[in-house]
Amino acid sequence: MRRRGANLPAIGGFNQALVFDIVRRASSGVSRTEIAAQTDLSAQTISNVTRRLLDDGLVREGDKVSSGPGKPRTRLHLVPDARLAVGIHLDPARITYSIVDLVGRVIARRATPTPRGQAPKDVEESMIATTRALIEDNEVSQDRIIGIGIAAPGPVDIARGSVNDPPLLPGWNDVPLRDALAEAFEVPTVLAKDVASATVGELWAGGQDAVGDLAVVYIGSGIGLGIALDHTVLHGATSNLGDIGHLRVSAEGPVCSCGQRGCLGVNVSPARIVNLAADQGVGKAVAETDHARVADAFTALCRHADDDADARALLDDAAADIAQGITVVANMLDVATIVMSGPIWADAARHMLDGVRSRVAASRADALPHPLDVVNSALGPDAASVGAGCQALESAFARGEASPFAARLP
Ligand SMILES: [Zn+2]
Known part of the structure; x- marks a missing residue:
């Protein structure tokens, strides 16, 4: 992909972000000549920009590599831990914190149960204190942190940066x-x-x-859908895209708040599954609003299912409903990959992935002209907090009219 740059000093910051992004994506390094081939930038501009990136410690020079005639080229490599970002995921069950480097690798993480019944203001205070402790306990210099990303259950108001009354977080109204x-x-x-x-x-x-x-099916205390098309994550008109909770996936199931039966969100909610298991004598019933206990009970159920066919059958019913939802999503979006993610899925994946895959394959045998991959997220149960950290990094690059780093590093 050829990218536009500008050979004007006034927008050097944009060029710096552009060149930095090319180096960041080149896992085995990239030479200045190769950068020139991928952009419209002149050799002189690239030389200036890379000098600045080297001075800032964001990239380093590697070995010289000969490829054909001409003088050997020095490859430029990213220095991944030159800058860091903090990601925080507010889930009704847990609040998860990650410090990530420039490639999204986790440097440190922490998780705490989400307090029940506490005023949002008090929860905010404890989020700030926990973030500060995570930074200090890992001896991370705050100068290296270029941003914080927060992932919250919808609805959210992106412009105001507020959480707007998510169904599973009572009291969080316009916070x-x-x-x-x-x-x-x-x-x-x-x-x-x-x-x-x-x-x-x-x-x-x-x-x-x-x-x-790709589409990301995220299963935590609730279920949601993330969509990226052509490498761009979609957000929607009010940045609340991805509510698939009321997708009707079955003729059966409890009546949903929307009035219909068989809604995906209700049918596969961890609260419902652990209480169905309790009805069968596996574990104890849990109040469905006690999300932290529901999550713990779900973890225990998945462990129990390692040796119990009845528990596995319950999880397999949920796999069937998820497969139905995925089929709709894949047909609608023409994506080739569905990534399964979230803490509840991370627990259940070993029992549910095969069941989801086989049903998806069977139900859409000739619906699309390409195969559909259903894969587990490589990011594990902390995927949303790692993603929030990555969002902070992405936002730093998007401020590209000036270098995302210039504000902190003159
Ligand atoms: Zn519904």
């Missing part, structure tokens, strides 16, 4: 979470819907950048 973190740490902070963050994470750190067209 300006982004600004609270931004003021505490004095770094650029972004807030996005959790599925969007998880999708950014798949492109940056989950190995899906080469695919580019």
Whole structure:
């Protein structure tokens, strides 16, 4: 892909972001000549820009490599830990924190149960304290942190950086979470819907950048869908894209708040599954609003299912409903890859992935002219918080009219 740059000093920051992005994506390094071939930049501009990146410690020079005639070329490599970002995922069950480097690799992480019944203001305070502790305990210099990303359940208001009454987080009505973190740490902070963050994470750190067209089915306390088409994560008119909870996947199931039966969100909710298991004598019933206990009970159920066919059958019913939803999504979007993600899925994947795959394959045998891959996220249960960190990095690059790094590093 050829990318445009500009050979004007006034927009050097944009060129710096462009060249840096090319180096970042080149896992085995890239020479200045190769950068020139991928952009419209002159040799002199590339020389200036790379000098700046070298001075800032963001890239390093590697060995000289000979390829054919001409003098050997020095390859430029990313210095992944030159800058870091913090990702925070607010889930109704747990709040997860990740510090990631420039390729989205996790440097440090922490998770705490989401307090029940506490005022959002108090939860904000504890999020700030936990973030500060994570940074200090890992001896990360705050100068290296270029941003914070927050992943929150929808609805969110991106412009205001607020959480707007998510169904599973009572009391979180119009809470300006982004600004609270931004003021505490004095770094650029972004807030996005959790599925969007998880999708950014798949492109940056989950190995899906080469695919580019994918859907992420995210299963935590709730279920949601993230979409990337042509390497771009979609957000929707109000940045709340991806609510698939009311997709009707079955004629059976409890009545949903929307009035119909068989809604995906209700049928595969971890609260419903652990309570169905309790009805069968496996584990104890759990209040469905106690999301932390539901998550723990679900983990226990998945362990139990290793040796119990009845428990596996319950999970397989959920796999059938998920497969039905995936088939609709894949046909609608023409994506070649569905990434299964989220903490609940991470627990259940060993029992459910095969069941999802076989049903998807059977149901859409000749619907699309290409095979559909259903894969587990490589990012594990922390995918949304890692993705939030990646979102902070992406946002730093998007501020490309000036170098994302210039504000901190004159
Ligand atoms: Zn519904």
